[in-house]
Amino acid sequence: MDEQRSRIYLNVIAALLNCSSDREVMKILAANSQWIDEGFVQVMGQVADDMVSVGRNYTADWLLNLSQELASSLNNQATPQNLELYQTFLVEVLQTIQDNPNTQMAYLLLVANQDKLNENLAYVLQAWARATLPSLSEIAAQYTAATLVEFSNLIKGFALGNNEVNIEIAIIGYQIAATVFTRDRSPHAWATIQSNIALALCDKPGTACAKGDRIRGERADNLELVIHYYNQALQEYKHLDFPDDWARAQVNLGLAYWERIRGERADNIERAIECYRQACTEFTLVRSPQMWARAQNNLGLAYKERVCGNRADNLELAIECYNQALQVYTRSDEPEMWASVLNNLGNAYCDRLRGCL
Structure with a gap:
C-alpha cells in the first residue's frame, strides 16, 4: 500500500470518528467512495486495534462494526452475472406468493436465500x-402490485x-405498489399501502409506534x-366508510406524535391525545x-405527561384511563400488559396531587 493512499485512508477514518450522527457517516463515506476498498477496511481494523491499546474500547467497537458492514458491502458488490441471479430469485419468490397464498413456501425461499437479501435485491426490485x-x-x-405488497409484508416481518435491509426492501416494494394502486384509481388500497409504509418506517426497537427495526435514517426524520x-x-380511511382502518390509523398516528422529536412537546402531546x-x-x-385498552393505556401515558391544562386534573384522567385498560388487561389473560399498565398506574398515583395522604 503506497504512503499517499494510506494517508488518505487515515484522513477518512479520522473524519468518520468525528461524526456525530449516522447521516454524517453516510455523507463521509459517499464523498470518499473511491477510497472504500479492502485496504481501507484493513486500515480501519488497525486503527481499532490501536484504540483498544489505549483504552478506547467503545470507539474501537464502533469502528470495527462499521468496517464489518463495509466489508460485507464490498463482498456483495453487483455484477451483471449476480444481478441476473437476484432477478431470477425475485421472480421465483413473487411467483411462489401468487401460487401459495399462505406464503409458507415463499418464507422457506427467503430462508434458503438469505445471502440475496441485501442492497442488490433492492436495486433489482426497482429495475425489474x-x-x-x-x-x-x-x-x-x-x-x-398486490403480490408486491404481500412480498413486502413477508420480508418486513422476516x-x-x-x-435493516429487509425493512428497506419492504418499503421499496410498497412504494412500487403505490404507483399502480394510485389514490384516484384505488383509494382504499392506496391508503393501506401508505399505512404499511408508515409501519415499516417506525419499525424500530424502543419505538412505541410499531414492533420492528428500521435502523436507517435519523429517528426524527x-x-x-x-x-x-x-x-x-x-x-x-374515512370514519364512516372504513371505521376499523380509520381508528387503527388514529392510534398509530397518536403514537407517532407521542414519540415525535420535532415541534413543541406540548403540541405533540395534545395531538396524540386527540388521536387516541x-x-x-x-x-x-x-x-x-x-x-380500546391499548388506546386507554396510551391516553394514560399522554395525560400523565401532559403540559397543557391543570396538572391535578390530568393525573386524575391518567389514573382513570389506566383503570379502564385494566378491565381488559388482566393478570390471568395478559400478564405482561397487566404488569405494564399496573406499573403506569402506580407511577400516576405516586405523582397524584389529590386524595388522602
Whole structure:
C-alpha cells in the first residue's frame, strides 16, 4: 500500500470518528467512495486495534462494526452475472406468493436465500418493476402490485438476515405498489399501502409506534415520515366508510406524535391525545376490547405527561384511563400488559396531587 493512499485512508477514518450522527457517516463515506476498498477496511481494523491499546474500547467497537458492514458491502458488490441471479430469485419468490397464498413456501425461499437479501435485491426490485409494470395490462399490473405488497409484508416481518435491509426492501416494494394502486384509481388500497409504509418506517426497537427495526435514517426524520404517511392514509380511511382502518390509523398516528422529536412537546402531546380520543369513538370496550385498552393505556401515558391544562386534573384522567385498560388487561389473560399498565398506574398515583395522604 503506497504512503499517499494510506494517508488518505487515515484522513477518512479520522473524519468518520468525528461524526456525530449516522447521516454524517453516510455523507463521509459517499464523498470518499473511491477510497472504500479492502485496504481501507484493513486500515480501519488497525486503527481499532490501536484504540483498544489505549483504552478506547467503545470507539474501537464502533469502528470495527462499521468496517464489518463495509466489508460485507464490498463482498456483495453487483455484477451483471449476480444481478441476473437476484432477478431470477425475485421472480421465483413473487411467483411462489401468487401460487401459495399462505406464503409458507415463499418464507422457506427467503430462508434458503438469505445471502440475496441485501442492497442488490433492492436495486433489482426497482429495475425489474420499471421494466415490467409498464408492459402489463391494468389487471395484470394490479395483480402484480398486490403480490408486491404481500412480498413486502413477508420480508418486513422476516426475522432472519439483515433486518435493516429487509425493512428497506419492504418499503421499496410498497412504494412500487403505490404507483399502480394510485389514490384516484384505488383509494382504499392506496391508503393501506401508505399505512404499511408508515409501519415499516417506525419499525424500530424502543419505538412505541410499531414492533420492528428500521435502523436507517435519523429517528426524527423517520417519525416525520410516519406522521406524513398516516395522515395520507387518513385522507381515504374515512370514519364512516372504513371505521376499523380509520381508528387503527388514529392510534398509530397518536403514537407517532407521542414519540415525535420535532415541534413543541406540548403540541405533540395534545395531538396524540386527540388521536387516541378519536380512536376510542370507534374502538369501544364491547366492540374492540384489545384496541380500546391499548388506546386507554396510551391516553394514560399522554395525560400523565401532559403540559397543557391543570396538572391535578390530568393525573386524575391518567389514573382513570389506566383503570379502564385494566378491565381488559388482566393478570390471568395478559400478564405482561397487566404488569405494564399496573406499573403506569402506580407511577400516576405516586405523582397524584389529590386524595388522602
